[in-house]
Amino acid sequence: MAGATGMSVLSAARVAQPGTAMMGHWLAIAGITGFLGLFLVIPVAMVILVAFQDPSTGAVTLVNFADFLRNDLFLRAFRNSFYVSIMSVVWASIFALPLAYFTTRFEFRGAAIVQTLGVIPLIMPPFAGAVAMQLIFGRNGSINLLLGDWFDINIPFMEGLNGVIFVQSVHYFPFILINLTASLRNIDRAMEEAAQNLGCSGFRLFRRIVFPLAMPGFVAGASLVFIKVFDDLATPLLLNVKDMLAPQAYLRITSVGLKDPTGYVISVVLIVFSVLSLFVASLATRGQDYATVQRGGGGLAKRRMNPAQAVLAYAVIGLILLLVLAPHLGLGLLSLATIWSYSPLPDGYTLDHYARVLGESWQFISNTLLYASLAGLIDVVLGTAIAYLVLRTKIAGRHWLDYMASAALAVPGVVLGIGYLRAYYGVSLPSGQSVTSFWFIIVIALAVRRLPYALRACMAAMQQVSVSLEEAAENLGATKARTIRRIVVPLMTGGIVAGFVTSFATAAVELSATMMLVQNTSDAPLAYGLYVFMQSPAGRGAGAALGMIAVLIVGLSTYLSTVLAERDRAAKAGAAT
């Protein structure tokens, strides 16, 4: 299917006459619509439909929702999910606010550290850190053992919902940090100066001008954190917290079966909340352009810190850095540990775990590389095609391609997984195997989930290619197809690579959709293997080693994409001058 879409895009790009160019456009549209229809719209529609259907008669009904509301477990799950998401936003804000404020308001060396710190947590799957956090912050973890020895106290960092909140806020606070920092940096300095000029200063200035102007960035980041936490399946499961919405959906489908309506009702709840928070985020960011830097100076006026402030700033940053690096540190130690239990540090160190995962469990790694690469490839082909159709043609309704692809943002992984199972469980391949147990369905799920990000990158890249550059080529005799090949695609390379890497890196550690779709371990990707290993105390070392490899893969590809993007920008800047 994906191959067919790719072909139609290429054929659109290779034709010469306007008539056939139109043909190519329509073929591309048909391919994209078919792909998204089959693997996004139909499965999700199916899930929503089933939630409103009477399980036995198939009649439209609200009885499933009524059952949901009558069931204490589900209501508790809902309350817990909501509570955990809100508290994660609160704690993520507590981590992010001082960092954002320090870096944008003051001149000091720590800014670079904070920048780096902002990406580190994102290159690790949150559930991978969860086990390491248990070992460090858990009831019998390093910190509490030490606290017990010294002060005879035990802080329940990781008990029940606390653990989920802690892990999620440490993992996702960069979303708030990045958005808030960007939004503070983008405030035109004149906005602040105009207020000072009219007699406003100090905290009033912050409250009346700076804070309202930075609000959109904060809200955008916060709603992203909210929805990521609300939808997440793997972290609560790994911490053995089952009474939350996503785990309940998963457990109902896997234990009770595909016919049980509760999983679908929960899915609808998850979708509704996703859409709501995306809506809030879009409301917040709308019209933000106006306040952004115009001619005459950007960003808030920077101040120098006095020594006391500097000490305070470094202390806060150091503490947060320690917290944020804790999962990585813990995971690294665990992957090298012989035994680590009831002691602040492991008893001894070994490389056996790495030998084990690189040997007998190599398929997890190779599967991940294969799946994530294929998903990334599908995403950039679709992304480039959609970007071209939306930005460079006048075909009526072309924006719906963009809307449809972006709609995947609002579909939690669990829901997509359930949708695939529901829609295609009964559909067989020629070999007799069910479509849903064929490994390629995992690739498709990953591609659909990551498409919105890749599409944004491709759109941005194409917007930067001025139409006049294309017109100049056509004016000199190049056909539409040759113009695309010789001018548009080379100039878009940076964006396409960025899109590919984003898709690849995030697909490599995705677990929620995958978890629903993996049918046997030999087809499973790394994230799933990690999850399986982490189930048993004996597998923890190997799981941690696998986690470190995941961190390595994601870290390397992120680094690579920054280097490539930098080189691309430098090359273009050189050409422009």
Next chain:
Amino acid sequence: MSANDNLSRAEAADIRIEGVNLSYGKTHVLKDVSLAIEPGEFFAFLGPSGCGKTTLLRLIAGFNVAQTGSVRIGGAEVADLPPWKRDVGMVFQSYALWPHMSVARNVAFGLEERHLPRDEIVRRVDEALELVELKHLRDRKPSQLSGGQQQRVALARTIAVRPKVLLLDEPLSNLDAKMRVQVRSELRELQSRLGITTIFVTHDQEEANSICDRVAVFNDGAIQQVGTPIELYDRPANLFVANFLGTANILDGKAAGAGEARRFEVAGGGHFVIPADAPVEDGARLVFRPQDAMIGLPAGEGPAGAVVTREFLGATMRYVVRIGDGDIMIDVPHRAGAAQFQPGDRVGVTLDPARAMFLAR
């Protein structure tokens, strides 16, 4: 009209700047700047980008701090006051309207910061908006306004607090050419109605000349000359001012002879007769405006040269003539059917001796 009377009650203040030096690291941005601006004056800071004019404006508003020197507004030293205690109204180049507030809230902001009574604020917001004819848009958000309207809201926001002086940082630069001409005459009218001391920063000599009482020409962090637009044009203090305001012919050469025979010998050949008492420093160059010389058939006093090119500008024909080593421009008023010269023609140039200027730098 009562609204305007209320706003204009604020007393006009003078501005005295003395010995101001300002550096960013090794960059000396303002070099020993001194300046006196009289109460009620409409004053322009004119100069190319990077000349220090905006830096000085921001210094007056309190957004820059000078290493030395004093700034007095209405007799009071303000160098140590933060921006919010200076009572100096500034209209920003980007307008800096706060997007999260309506037009009326933007205008009310400064009054609220001054803790005026509620009804007083409402009244003065109305006055200010009436003055810029935008009362009907009071509930709009800034993003819903055109560039010209945003500019007027920014102006209303500033004059609503009745500041001692009004600072305008390139207020016309974000408007299109037609709006620019309209807004600048509105600005002039508003300023004379309010009688407020106003500084207008611009890089456009036409803007400065058309609306300002006096102009300070800036270059490279120093004031080159202060005067009325006509003084600056007719008697530039140096080559920079001569070149920056209008078009000037500049010829290398040296003065020779005395009395009746005193003349300026152009490098490369040819000479102009100049007044016997004309002060010509060593290394000074001959400077004159294109409309102050005439061309005719080669004869008599002036030097002769070949027409290089000509440009028809409508009211005038601009000839470029090679004299010695240099090319000079000569504007001849155009009338239908008048005789014309062609490129390559040999012509004689005569210069009104009274119009010749000699500038060493």
